[in-house]
Amino acid sequence: MDQNAAPNPLLSTAPLPDFAAIEPAHIQPAITALLAQAQEALDKVTASDAPADYETLSRVLNVATERLGTAWGAVGHLNAVANTPALREAYNAMLPTVTEFYTGLGANEALYAKYKAIAAQEGLSPERRQLLKHAIRDFVLSGAELQGEAKTRFAKIQERSAELGQSFSEHVMDATDSWSYFASADELKGVPADVVANARAAAQAEQQDGHKLTLHFPVYMPVIQYAEDRALRERLYRAYVTRASELGDKPEWDNSALMSELLTLRQEEAALLGFHNFAEASLVPKMATSPAQVLDFLRDLARRARPYAQRDLDELRDFGRAALRMDDLQAWDLPYVSEKLKEARYAFSDQEVRQYLTLPRVLDGLFRIVDRLFGVQLVPVAASVWHDSVQFCELRRDGQLIGQVYLDLFARNGKRPGAWMDEVRSRWARPDLPVPGAEQIPVAHLVCNFPQGADGKPALLTHDDVITLFHECGHGLHHLLTRVAELGVSGISGVEWDAVELPSQFMENFCWEWEVIQQLSSHVDTGAPLPRDLFDKMLAAKNFQAGLQTLRQIEFALFDMRLHAEPGAEARIQDLLAEVRAEVSVNPPPAFNRFQHSFSHIFAGGYAAGYYSYKWAEVLSADCWSAFEEEGVFNPSTGRRYLDEILSMGSVRDAMDNFKAFRGREPQIDALLRHQGMA
Structure with a gap:
């Protein structure tokens, strides 16, 4: 090792990560070293002669896994907010190994036995009693009671699921980052001045004429909401709702097969643990007790909201016809007409309010x-x-x-x-x-x-x-x-x-x-x-279109719960979404809408069978x-x-x-x- 080389920031024991110093080249050596230390700590506390004592376990194992978790957390955070090809490659190279360690940790029979022995002891504080109760539950959900082939298969599912979730996220990011359109000043009539100025600056930075529009939300939303040019709104809408799908720009970013595989793996994981479906397994650590309870809750709320949503939609259509001469409102018209209706009814616009909110x-x-x-x-x-x-x-x-x-x-x-x-x-x-x-x-x-x-x-x-x-x-x-x-x-x-x-x-x-x-x-x-x-x-105007907004959230939540509760859903994702929309939506989006392909909450963000929350x-x-x-x-x-x-x-x-x-x-x-x- 070069004696003059700077120390690896991911191995620092300083209270905070040195984010500015972390380079892709630091990731593999640091995480490998921290994994080895954590494995050594795990071996030590699970040895047959190791005491079933929480203080010892915490001092040895929790300290080691916390150091690993902090370093890997810093890497994962940078991967989400400062992504580069080199960083992504380094992160993905270590992801299977890190996943394998944590899967093994959660399913470790000897560690599970230590926790059960500690939980049976007298005189535990309420905090410790609760954490042990949670830990024992999580051991079961992590496969600690599985044996032989089932345990091996469970670990493989965790590893593959982590890879698929990461790929899903990358595809959405890449599809969002790569799309652009250079609009003329005429096309941007009605769009807020600061959005136009930023778009002009973005075009100039690339030595281009016109105004660079992207699918990043601070650009997409003002255009879809304020641009008078209907064709421009449609262009952006189509690009936005087909991101990372078979209708998007690049086949390699299509999340279709990936979603099906992820859902199949989740159902297999649930079956290995003895559940009828993934939704049941997901609800074990939640307040809700069953998929049926969640579905009833969502449908009851949908029933209450539907009349208000229908009224919202009727008002939009009437206003579009009367004030804007738009007889046939399309999905890319709704935010625009909504904003115009709000301005007409309440005599203010979001753009006016923005000037006061620096x-x-x-x-x-x-x-x-x-x-x-x-x-x-x-x-x-x-x-x-x-x-x-x-x-x-x-x-x-x-x-x-x-x-x-x-x-x-x-x-x-x-x-x-x-x-x-x-x-x-x-x-x-x-x-x-x-x-x-x-x-x-x-x-x-x-x-x-x-x-x-x-x-x-x-x-x-x-x-x-x-x-x-x-x-x-x-x-x-x-x-x-x-x-x-x-x-x-x-x-x-x-x-x-x-x-x-x-x-x-x-x-x-x-x-x-x-x-x-x-x-x-x-x-x-x-x-x-x-x-x-x-x-x-x-x-x-606070509850302007609250009915439509409520039904939209219920649509996402119902789709998520049914997707994870119904056998065979992985083979009919688009059809299932269409069924949910037919059940609850008063204005289903166009057939080409592929919302699910960028639904990162449930495919890459921990909300699977939990969006109802x-x-x-x-x-x-x-x-x-x-x-x-x-x-x-x-x-x-x-x-x-x-x-x-x-x-x-x-x-x-x-x-x-x-x-x-x-x-x-x-x-x-x-x-x-x-x-x-x-x-």
């Missing part, structure tokens, strides 16, 4: 709200990051550091679409820290895909963008404000998947409060706050918010109770027990229907 002002307002609600301050500080637009903040309470967060908010090539929160590290009373009783503080990523500012001005957000930011912040607070220091039940770890959206959806409600909007708004040119009459119009958790979050409506939005005692009973509890209690401790009763659907104007 990203710096919104972030500052968000930080102040978090401080007021939970008594914690977000303070920007310097750190090693992967892109110069990334911000890093410390979370402090009474001057004490309690967490840290990376904010990566702008869209760019090589970055996965969408918005998400991810863990870097969890809160943990780590046994190898030099100071006894010291704790590893939690660290999170908050990722969005907002547009960059144009012409030297700050980035402008739509109100929907602000809601997205608050949503992801809710996830972040759930992870960062935990008071639990036991790995596996701290933060969001172990929280039921269909309850994990509660804190994120809860935070969205603040975006509809006048007192909050005053703190978030400042006109990009004048600095003036958003006028009250404009806010009142926004509020009046968005609507399920909405019932919980709306009911929680109604307590703030009753007691005062900034009532300190209500905020403290919410922090104590829900945000800070991790998964030490079941989510339903957390909810009942906060609300004093079982959840009710009334608040959700009322909030969405469907009561």
Whole structure:
């Protein structure tokens, strides 16, 4: 080894990854070394003479797997937000080996036996008892009780599924990044000025005439929503909804066969574990108890929403005919006509609101709200990051550091679409820290895909963008404000998947409060706050087309659940989606729509047989918010109770027990229907 070579940043024991220093060449040697250390630790704690003692197990095995997880997590994060051919190759080269290790860890019979022996001991704390209960359940779901060929096959399924999920994600990213169209100024009539300016700059950067349009959401959505040129809207719509499908640009990015194989493997995995289908297996660690319960919940909600959705659609068609002379509305017309109807009915546009929502002002307002609600301050500080637009903040309470967060908010090539929160590290009373009783503080990523500012001005957000930011912040607070220091039940770890959206959806409600909007708004040119009459119009329009939006989410959730609950679904994905649309949609999209081919949530993002959790958790979050409506939005005692009973509890209690401790009763659907104007 070169004595002058810089140390491998992935092998550092520093509290934070040195993201700026990580190169593709570091990945294979570092992850190989960390895998070897983790395997050695596993062998040590599972030896026949090793004590069934959780402290020993944690000090040896958890420390080693945490180091591996932090390094591999940093690599996976860079693969999602700063993707390059070299990084992708290095990541994919190690993915099978890492998957094999974790599959073996989860299915290790000797380790499973140690956990069962520890769980049978007296005097365990509630935190430890719960984490052991979760761990034993997860061992079973990871194949620890399988034998012989079944166990071998189970491991192969995990490895192949990981590869397929990664390929799915890559195909969506590549199909999104590769498409472009150079539009004339005439074609862009009606499109917001900053979007046009950015498109012109993107074309000039490639020495091209015209304006470069892409399928990245900050470009796609304003064009489909505002462009008067119907042919341009159709061009973008067709490209967007056929990404990574057999109708897309490149056959090698078609996700069709990959989806079928992934679904087949999931059903086989479930059968090996003794379940009738993958949906049953998926629900074991969730609040919902059976696929039938979820399907009933979704269909009941669809029944309630359908009349409102039909009314929404009828209004759109009537307005299109009367005001825009458009008799036959197509899918690429709906966002455009919706925006025109909203402008006509409520006398404002999303574009008008954007001028008041600059990203710096919104972030500052968000930080102040978090401080007021939970008594914690977000303070920007310097750190090693992967892109110069990334911000890093410390979370402090009474001057004490309690967490840290990376904010990566702008869209760019090589970055996965969408918005998400991810863990870097969890809160943990780590046994190898030099100071006894010291704790590893939690660290999170908050990722969005907002547009960059144009012409030297700050980035402008739509109100929907602000809601997205608050949503992801809710996830972040759930992870960062935990008071639990036991790995596996701290933060969001172990929280039921269909309850994990509660804190994120809860935070969205603040975006509809006048007192909050005053703190978030400042006109990009004048600095003036958003006028009250404009806010009142926004509020009046809050549930504009809520029926259509609700049915759309139910369509996705029903499709996901049926896909994973019905035998043979892998051979009829498009037909099944058509059946779901026929059942719940009042306006099914065109036959060429291939939404499922970029449905990363369920094919590459952990939401398989779990997409329903968005609507399920909405019932919980709306009911929680109604307590703030009753007691005062900034009532300190209500905020403290919410922090104590829900945000800070991790998964030490079941989510339903957390909810009942906060609300004093079982959840009710009334608040959700009322909030969405469907009561």
